[in-house]
Amino acid sequence: MSGTPARVRALTARSAILSVLLGSHPAQAPAGWIVRVGTGLGLQESAVRAALTRMVAAGDLERGADATYRLSERLAERQRRQDRAISPDPRVWEGGWILAIVTVGAADSTDRAAFRETLRLARFGELREGVWCRPDNIAVELPGAARQRVSLFTGQPEEPAITLADRLFAPVRWAERARELLAALGDAEAMGTRFAVAAATVRHLLDDPVLPPELLPADWPGQLIRERYEMFVTEFQGFAANLIETKPLPAR
Incomplete structure (x- = not known):
């Protein structure tokens, strides 16, 4: 158990819907399934349905004729950034x-x-x-x-590269937050709580500067937190699959 609980945003209907669709490929799902996921995470059905309506009006989502909701192009670009953050592709650093x-x-x-x-x-x-x-x-x-x-x-800077990287990106602070989230994910038991921590983890990965190994502090948790997040994704997919197998809710 961690000594200091990680600060994690409370799960709202909007954040749950966004997180579910941002993590889906393709980024779309039927209304009934989205509602089942939301209620499975501990949200009220009315709140999830109201959030879907507001998100369409705000341009976050697009609603198809078959009551399927998908991310708008603006948020589809956010999904692409998120995918790159979860699985970055750095090259060998030559000092430049x-x-x-x-x-x-x-x-x-x-x-x-x-x-x-x-x-x-x-x-x-x-x-x-x-x-x-x-x-x-x-x-x-x-x-x-x-x-x-x-x-x-x-x-190439005259200032030592590791000093410049510390000043610009504060990797020690990033690592501390990553360890908080790792502990929180390990401590959380309810799916709603685990989902909220996983969503916070994705936001944190978007802030990872993806520095070369030569500029990172010892015991860098970047790879570990990505592995733990992928484990949660597999867990959540099983949770979602069980919901798919249940009788669907009306789309409305």
């Missing part, structure tokens, strides 16, 4: 760094915040305003519009 220099400024504060988040999700760290960088051990994946706003360079 990628610099992304912002050449097209933001239109307003909202645009600036969104653009910064895009660079962060691409696993860049902010060296100073308008200058972002990271070790050159993964492919740079920026949306087309964002790519047109930066110039990319490669080079």
Whole structure:
């Protein structure tokens, strides 16, 4: 048992639906099954149905004629980022760094915040305003519009690479949070609680900078937390399969 419980967001109908569909390939499911999953996780049926309606209105989901719900294209892109975070594909690091220099400024504060988040999700760290960088051990994946706003360079810093990585990405802090989530997943017994911890784990993996091994602290938990998450996915698939075998609820 862990001494300090991990901070995990309370499971809501919306977050449960998103997590289920983001983890499904293809990212769609019948309404009745989604409701059964939600109630199986401890949510109220009325809350799940209301969340489906609100999510369609907000553009998060699309509803087919057969009462099947699927992720909107915006959230389908989030699923692709999530898949890459769960199974990253780093290459051998040869000591170089990628610099992304912002050449097209933001239109307003909202645009600036969104653009910064895009660079962060691409696993860049902010060296100073308008200058972002990271070790050159993964492919740079920026949306087309964002790519047109930066110039990319490669080079090597004068500052020791491990010191720079610590300053930009705080890997020790990431590892501490990962260990909290590992302990919480091991401690949790109810499926709803385990599901909430697994959802928090995915969010944490999206923040993994995927640094080269040479720049990581000892006992890095990145691979272990991915393995434990995949174990939960298998467990959840069994839970969901049992729900599929039951009599379906009306779609409404």
